Amino acid sequence: MNANNVYTPSEALIEEVITLSRNVNLYTVKTKEEIKWLPGQFFMVSVFGFGEAPISVTSSAREPLKFCIKKVGHVTGAIHGLRAGDTIGIRGPYGNAFPLDVARGRDVVIIAGGLGIAPLRPLIHEFMENGKDYARVFLLSGSKTPADVIYSEECALWEKRGIRVTLTVDCPDDSWDVCTGLVTAHLDKVEADFQNAASYICGPEVMIEAAMKAVSARGIPEERIITTLEAHMKCGVGKCGHCYMGPKYICTDGPVFSYKELRRLAERFGKGHGPQDDPMWGY
Amino acid sequence: MKKNMPVPIKTEAVKEWVLDKNHLSYWLRQLRKDFELVAPLRERNDIVLKRIDRIHEIALDCPASIPSPKEFLFPQFEPMLTKGTDGISDLRDGSKRVIFGVRSCDVSAVNLLDKFYLSGIADPYYESRRKNTLFISLVCNVPDGTCFCAGLGTGPYLKTGYDIQLYDLGDRYLLQAGSKDAERLVGRHRFLMRKPSKTDHEDQYEAQASSKAMFAERISLEGARQMITDGKVADDFWQDVAERCFECGGCVYECPLCTCFSVIDRKYNAGPADEQVERSRLWDACMFKGFTGMAGGALPAEKRILRTKRWFYHKLIYYPETLGAFGCTGCGRCTITCPGKIDMASVVHRMGNEYSKG
Numbered sequence: 354m355n356a357n358n359v360y361t362p363s364e365a366l367i368e369e370v371i372t373l374s375r376n377v378n379l380y381t382v383k384t385k386e387e388i389k390w391l392p393g394q395f396f397m398v399s400v401f402g403f404g405e406a407p408i409s410v411t412s413s414a415r416e417p418l419k420f421c422i423k424k425v426g427h428v429t430g431a432i433h434g435l436r437a438g439d440t441i442g443i444r445g446p447y448g449n450a451f452p453l454d455v456a457r458g459r460d461v462v463i464i465a466g467g468l469g470i471a472p473l474r475p476l477i478h479e480f481m482e483n484g485k486d487y488a489r490v491f492l493l494s495g496s497k498t499p500a501d502v503i504y505s506e507e508c509a510l511w512e513k514r515g516i517r518v519t520l521t522v523d524c525p526d527d528s529w530d531v532c533t534g535l536v537t538a539h540l541d542k543v544e545a546d547f548q549n550a551a552s553y554i555c556g557p558e559v560m561i562e563a564a565m566k567a568v569s570a571r572g573i574p575e576e577r578i579i580t581t582l583e584a585h586m587k588c589g590v591g592k593c594g595h596c597y598m599g600p601k602y603i604c605t606d607g608p609v610f611s612y613k614e615l616r617r618l619a620e621r622f623g624k625g626h627g628p629q630d631d632p633m634w635g636y
Numbered sequence: 637m638k639k640n641m642p643v644p645i646k647t648e649a650v651k652e653w654v655l656d657k658n659h660l661s662y663w664l665r666q667l668r669k670d671f672e673l674v675a676p677l678r679e680r681n682d683i684v685l686k687r688i689d690r691i692h693e694i695a696l697d698c699p700a701s702i703p704s705p706k707e708f709l710f711p712q713f714e715p716m717l718t719k720g721t722d723g724i725s726d727l728r729d730g731s732k733r734v735i736f737g738v739r740s741c742d743v744s745a746v747n748l749l750d751k752f753y754l755s756g757i758a759d760p761y762y763e764s765r766r767k768n769t770l771f772i773s774l775v776c777n778v779p780d781g782t783c784f785c786a787g788l789g790t791g792p793y794l795k796t797g798y799d800i801q802l803y804d805l806g807d808r809y810l811l812q813a814g815s816k817d818a819e820r821l822v823g824r825h826r827f828l829m830r831k832p833s834k835t836d837h838e839d840q841y842e843a844q845a846s847s848k849a850m851f852a853e854r855i856s857l858e859g860a861r862q863m864i865t866d867g868k869v870a871d872d873f874w875q876d877v878a879e880r881c882f883e884c885g886g887c888v889y890e891c892p893l894c895t896c897f898s899v900i901d902r903k904y905n906a907g908p909a910d911e912q913v914e915r916s917r918l919w920d921a922c923m924f925k926g927f928t929g930m931a932g933g934a935l936p937a938e939k940r941i942l943r944t945k946r947w948f949y950h951k952l953i954y955y956p957e958t959l960g961a962f963g964c965t966g967c968g969r970c971t972i973t974c975p976g977k978i979d980m981a982s983v984v985h986r987m988g989n990e991y992s993k994g
Contacts, residue, residue: 401913426931590757594896600954
């Protein structure tokens with residue numbers, strides 16, 4: 354292995370695989386060298402013979418490296434075929450991290466849609482562990498069906514440690530006795546001081562857009578509304594060009610952006626000018 | 637020197653020599669002993685840049701638009717690494733290469749590619765090839781009808797930023813060495829050359845002036861950039877451009893400044909029970925629908941207008957913003973390639989006609 358080649362992955366051992374929902378697994382990975390990362394960063398994960406995909410870290414810095422992976426495509430499908438004891442390749446961490454200074458001393462509203470909870474989890478841990486630096490922390494997490502809900506047991510633990518959690522599903526079944534509907538429909542239940550709060554949002558693109566608009570309408574300034582985007586990526590280091598968004602690359606300039614940055618990009622380069630077609634750019 | 641004084645930039649004096657044309661092939665033959673020599677040659681009706689085995693085959697009389705030397709720094713297909721039972725091996729190419737006969741526009745393009753690939757997190761494959769490549773460029777005495785480098789300062793001759801630059805002065809070349817590596821290389825064969833005289837410089841001046849006078853048309857990329865940033869260019873304009881796009885990707889492949897790539901893994905058996913995986917990269921094009929395609933099947937840039945507009949914005953707006961120069965050197969290759977006549981020159985020209993007066 355060559356240390357000065359950024360494209361060479363390091364081999365990592367899958368220590369544990371936990372099934373979180375019908376198509377989401379949690380992989381605990383052990384690397385030879387110690388790797389440090391920040392909440393919001395991602396790794397390029399390889400399965401040799403299948404390729405590489407950008408995967409965000411779902412564990413906090415105090416935990417072992419963990420990836421929460423949904424089976425959606427070629428590479429993630431291959432990862433789902435692996436078991437504990439198999440090896441994968443990883444390189445990273447890449448990208449910027451969630452800014453924490455915007456939330457210091459303020460209420461925090463975290464909004465997750467589906468697998469969007471995965472990159473937000475290390476952030477939730479940060480707020481729990483350094484609780485005195487922040488005011489109240491609210492978590493709104495939405496999923497499609499009760500079968501898609503992940504981290505539900507952890508949510509109970511987080512609740513015990515002071516996070517105000519609201520879980521909701523779009524399509525409930527008989528077993529579901531909590532909230533139903535879109536996450537944005539439950540914002541009224543959040544008793545945060547919105548004028549003086551920060552928000553972290555991750556999920557599908559339409560949900561991100563709706564949630565950013567909703568918290569902005571309630572008074573959170575645009576620079577304190579933070580989201581993390583995803584895109585097709587081949588390199589992770591700003592060279593392959595696939596994750597473009599106007600003059601920015603999501604891999605190196607992001608993946609974390611503020612609503613303010615995104616709106617400014619949309620204003621300058623117009624609607625329908627990123628990889629994000631109309632929904633993302635219709636602010 | 638006082639503290640905080642700006643460090644003066646060393647302006648290296650151009651080292652010049654005159655090389656008789658009769659000595660060119662001897663010189664190249666000597667260079668070939670230490671380097672792989674790449675130059676344009678004719679293959680059937682095409683001109684290609686290839687490794688030269690027979691010096692006399694070099695097509696020095698070819699038009700300016702030879703294929704881009706980008707191929708030798710960022711190949712169309714480049715194996716990156718293999719993974720076998722014994723681990724990962726790095727397949728970086730570090731061959732020493734001299735690329736002879738390329739034009740000023742392409743040397744300008746390489747200077748900008750350097751900025752892109754080597755800034756931030758440097759690309760190790762590009763870096764390794766670039767470190768070992770030296771360009772001997774030829775000043776264009778006769779530009780093609782599609783060339784528009786003169787207005788951009790990227791040609792037909794360069795004042796800085798070249799390794800070795802040759803002016804064709806009829807029976808001899810005026811040779812300029814623009815880097816330390818180039819000086820060393822020329823220094824080894826100084827016995828073939830002489831110091832330039834006043835006549836040589838007069839002929840050089842004449843070549844510069846006559847070449848510049850031959851450019852058919854000036855294309856103002858700066859004018860286009862301003863029209864776009866002033867918000868004059870409506871989406872209707874880009875819709876018209878998009879409707880003419882065949883999505884062939886020709887502009888991207890021919891462009892010396894298009895840098896995007898995709899990565900693929902391929903499995904093969906190196907021996908019994910020894911499965912190897914080779915990871916390679918290959919050119920990709922933002923003109924293709926699948927370029928931004930996500931794992932779940934979503935195609936963020938499915939509409940053609942998003943892709944064609946992106947290409948022009950990248951070269952006219954984002955390149956100057958991020959790297960300080962247009963992502964176009966005026967080589968005119970897209971003009972030759974594009975079947976829809978929506979190449980850089982045509983689009984900028986049309987933009988000027990439609991919007992410059994309003």
